[in-house]
Amino acid sequence: MILDPETDLTFTRTINAPRSILWECWTTPLHIKNFFIPKPHAIDKCEIDLRVGGKFNTTFNVDGNIMENDGVFLEVVDKKRLVFTDTYSEGWKPAADPFMTAIIEFEDYGKGATTYTATARHRSPKARQSHEDMGFFDGWGTVASQLEEYAKSLG
Amino acid sequence: MILDPETDLTFTRTINAPRSILWECWTTPLHIKNFFIPKPHAIDKCEIDLRVGGKFNTTFNVDGNIMENDGVFLEVVDKKRLVFTDTYSEGWKPAADPFMTAIIEFEDYGKGATTYTATARHRSPKARQSHEDMGFFDGWGTVASQLEEYAKSLG
Secondary structure, eight states: OOOTTTTTEEEEEEEOOOOHHHHHHHHOOOHHHHTTTTTTSSEEEEOOOOOOOOOOOEEETTTTEEEOOOOEEEETTTEEEEEEEESTTTEEESSOOOOOEEEEEEEETTEOOOOOOEEOOOOHHHHHHHHHTTTTTHHHHHHHHHHHHHHHHHH | OOOTTTTTTEEEEEEEEEEHHHHHHHOOHHHTTSSSOOSSSSSEEEEEEEEETEEEEEEEETTTTTEEEEEEEEEEETTEEEEESSSSTTTEOOSSOOOEEEEEEEETTTTEEEEEEEEESSHHHHHHHHHTTTTTHHHHHHHHHHHHHHHHHHH
């Protein structure tokens, strides 16, 4: 995949957990609630239909403000690669004003650890900048730390 | 799939050709050139990578005006269902201003014939209306007739 620095944001880090566990975390509603948004914000609801075109809907609770995020999976490569977006809701219904497409990649890193890459692709440099200003690196970095911490509790 | 009359356009017709042949036509660059745009407009180039996320790029030649249409497949269900869009180009790069998502469905209709459904989903009622005004029903209807005619020559 060739990224576009004008419109994409990406980071890679290692996580001390095997990718099979990280995959479970990323694809199970019960687990999603434990790491997917920086605490103390919460996920009130998560629905997953793990297939191409299947729904990935989450409800964020940010200081009592409820935000519904409806999306779908675009690619599901078992334990390796998960692509999802708010560009569509189920049935390939296009969203009026989609924000981003996320690509989460897992690779083995030595014994029991994983190289974890999170990428967000956007429709324009402006959308990319706005995502960076919203705190992409801090926010997604915190999510990765919460994921690592939570994965330990499952190991 | 639940359609939205505010944003979607769709039609169904029967075509006198088996769906295996229609599928071949829809998924082979050489064949695409023979039916995919109302004549005398032409397809100068077609590139297909028939998998989810794979490219579906066509170059239209409309009275000498060259139009590049880069897209990807979202769903590929052999001989049954093909979903593609200009919302992404290869590698899930989001387009700045996508136009539509197309769903082409093939079902057996008696012996050797096919029920053919073509649906275009849009991001807004305005985009839907603009597509209808551009001649969706005439244009896609002509494409279906050209497909039937061309499929005969392969049968």
